[in-house]
Each structure stands twice: as C-alpha cells, then as structure tokens.
Amino acid sequence: MQKNISFPRCVRGFSILMGLSLYAGAGLTADFSAFESSQVNLDKSWFLTRIGAPLFWQKSTGSKEVKVLVCDTGIESNHPDLKANISLPGQNFVDGSTNTEPTGNAHGTRIAGVIGALGLNGGAVGINLNVKIVPGKISNVASGMAMHTDTAKCIKWGADQGIKIVNVSFSGGLDEPVVHDAAKYLHDKGGVLIMSAGNVWGPRDLPNDPYIIAVGMVNQIDWKTQFDSFGPFVDMVAPGTTIYTTDVGGKYIEDKGSSLSAAVVSGAAALILSVRPDLSADELTEVLFRSTVDLGTPGRDDAFGVGRLDLSKTIDILNNL
Numbered sequence: 001m002q003k004n005i006s007f008p009r010c011v012r013g014f015s016i017l018m019g020l021s022l023y024a025g026a027g028l029t030a031d032f033s034a035f036e037s038s039q040v041n042l043d044k045s046w047f048l049t050r051i052g053a054p055l056f057w058q059k060s061t062g063s064k065e066v067k068v069l070v071c072d073t074g075i076e077s078n079h080p081d082l083k084a085n086i087s088l089p090g091q092n093f094v095d096g097s098t099n100t101e102p103t104g105n106a107h108g109t110r111i112a113g114v115i116g117a118l119g120l121n122g123g124a125v126g127i128n129l130n131v132k133i134v135p136g137k138i139s140n141v142a143s144g145m146a147m148h149t150d151t152a153k154c155i156k157w158g159a160d161q162g163i164k165i166v167n168v169s170f171s172g173g174l175d176e177p178v179v180h181d182a183a184k185y186l187h188d189k190g191g192v193l194i195m196s197a198g199n200v201w202g203p204r205d206l207p208n209d210p211y212i213i214a215v216g217m218v219n220q221i222d223w224k225t226q227f228d229s230f231g232p233f234v235d236m237v238a239p240g241t242t243i244y245t246t247d248v249g250g251k252y253i254e255d256k257g258s259s260l261s262a263a264v265v266s267g268a269a270a271l272i273l274s275v276r277p278d279l280s281a282d283e284l285t286e287v288l289f290r291s292t293v294d295l296g297t298p299g300r301d302d303a304f305g306v307g308r309l310d311l312s313k314t315i316d317i318l319n320n321l
C-alpha cells in the first residue's frame with residue numbers, strides 16, 4: 001500500500017536557513033510599464049521578481065488560450081483571486097464526477113494561486129494573470145493522499161484534452177511505472193509533466209525520467225533548504241519558500257515546499273506557451289532548462305539540476321529558437 005500512495009509535497013513548520021527579509025522586494029525597479037496601471041502588488045511575492053516574471057510580463061502576462069491541468073486535491077473555484085482563471089468543469093478521478101472543489105485539503109488551491117492568482121486587492125499574485133487552470137482532483141480526503149493510478153489517469157486525461165502542461169505537485173510517483181507511462185503518453189501528445197522533487201532532506205536514488213520535469217526547491221538566497229530532496233532525478237529548481245498564494249476560504253497564505261516550486265515552473269511554462277503555443281513538448285522542456293541560472297557546482301548537478309528558473313533569459317531564447 002505504501003508504494004501506491006503519495007502525499008502532497010508542501011511541508012509546514014520548518015525553518016529556512018537564512019532570514020526572510022534579505023531579498024524581499026528586491027528587483028522591483030525593473031520597468032514593466034504594462035503593469036503600472038494594474039493593482040498588482042509584488043511586495044509579498046519575492047519569487048516573481050526572482051524568476052524574472054515582471055520582465056517577461058512586458059511581453060505577455062499569459063493567455064486564456066493556455067491550459068494548465070493541476071492534478072491535486074481540488075481547487076476552490078470561487079476564490080476571488082482565482083475565479084477568472086479557473087476552467088470548469090474539471091474532472092474528479094477518485095469518484096468519476098466533475099466535482100473538483102477541495103474536500104478538507106488546501107494544497108491544490110495553493111498550487112493554483114502560484115500559477116494564476118489575479119492579485120486583486122493586494123492578494124496573491126500568480127505567474128500568469130491570464131490562464132486557464134483546469135482542476136484534476138486525485139484526492140478526496142483531508143490528508144491529501146492520492147493513488148498513483150489516479151495521478152496517472154489525470155495525466156492521461158489531460159493529454160486527451162490537448163492540455164500541454166500538467167502539474168503534479170506530488171513526488172511519490174516519480175519512480176512509479178504507471179506515472180512514467182502516463183508521462184510518456186502526455187509527451188507523445190505534445191504535453192509536459194512537471195512534478196515536485198520532494199521535501200525529504202537527503203539523496204533519493206531515483207533515475208531521471210526523461211518525460212518528467214522534476215523540480216526542487218530553493219530559498220530566497222538560492223540555497224537548498226533543510227527539507228529538500230536531491231539526486232540524479234532533479235531537473236531544475238525554483239523558489240519554494242515563503243510563497244504567498246491563495247488559500248481555501250477565499251484566504252491567502254505563505255506556504256513552502258517543492259510543491260510550490262513545481263507550480264512556479266508550470267506557471268512559467270504557461271507564460272512561455274502564451275507567446276509560443278507552437279512549441280513541442282521537447283522544445284518547451286528545452287526552453288525551460290535553458291531559462292535557468294546555474295547554481296552549485298558548474299553545470300548540471302544533483303542538488304540544483306540545470307539550475308534555478310530565470311525567465312529574464314527566455315525571450316532571447318525564444319527569439320533564437
């Protein structure tokens with residue numbers, strides 16, 4: 001049984017290695033004039049400036065033509081900062097219904113906020129201001145436990161819907177054949193699967209699945225935290241600490257974990273597709289991998305993969321693709 005379940009990879013209550021205020025708000029002097037008239041407030045969203053999202057926003061703030069399937073614990077579709085970017089109906093893979101509202105677990109709602117919260121009234125700001133987030137519910141229980149078979153069903157369903165980005169912020173399925181097969185199925189239909197690397201400190205001896213983009217977590221000074229996994233399976237890293245996002249009950253929360261890091265990369269993938277919807281799965285993966293800053297030992301390494309997401313490089317990469 002243990003092999004067939006996984007838990008969402010947000011973690012609560014751990015400390016990061018350095019103070020929180022060091023980089024808060026840094027980099028906001030970048031000129032993103034397209035947003036001067038908006039109500040978006042980035043004061044609580046350091047991760048957006050860290051990954052260069054405001055620079056990319058000069059080009060695009062996302063598109064309603066781009067769908068991101070979030071296979072998770074459901075999404076609160078009437079949250080004021082999510083409502084406009086949620087695409088219903090989704091699909092519930094546990095009970096076969098189209099009910100994808102949360103049932104005692106906020107994980108999916110937090111993931112959705114990172115990808116596409118609207119930032120109204122000082123609330124959480126997502127990477128895309130325009131996007132269609134499709135809820136795929138793979139857990140109906142408060143613990144957030146999910147079956148790998150339901151995860152795989154969700155991924156395949158997304159592929160059949162023509163969805164190009166699937167976010168699975170669970171790490172337990174990274175070495176499950178059924179998830180691998182679903183990831184390959186998605187890839188062959190032109191989509192990418194983005195998963196979290198996990199929050200258990202230490203090495204995980206997992207091979208690197210070519211059909212899964214496994215995302216690890218870094219903090220505000222680009223360090224690994226004490227709750228992060230590493231190994232040959234890690235493809236890249238993204239901010240994952242003190243991430244301000246949407247919460248159930250129309251609320252907001254600061255959350256942490258590689259779940260959030262995976263959502264950051266999924267959100268970036270959606271931004272990229274908003275300007276280049278023609279990209280194949282391999283091309284989108286390549287653009288993501290090249291849109292990074294190398295960390296740790298030079299070149300790819302098991303702690304940071306190819307590096308930390310940096311969208312400030314992406315426009316040039318797309319122009320020369």
Ligand SMILES: [Ca+2]
Nearest residue numbers: 209210212213
């Ligand atoms: Ca991989």
Ligand SMILES: [Ca+2]
Nearest residue numbers: 295297298299
């Ligand atoms: Ca490196």
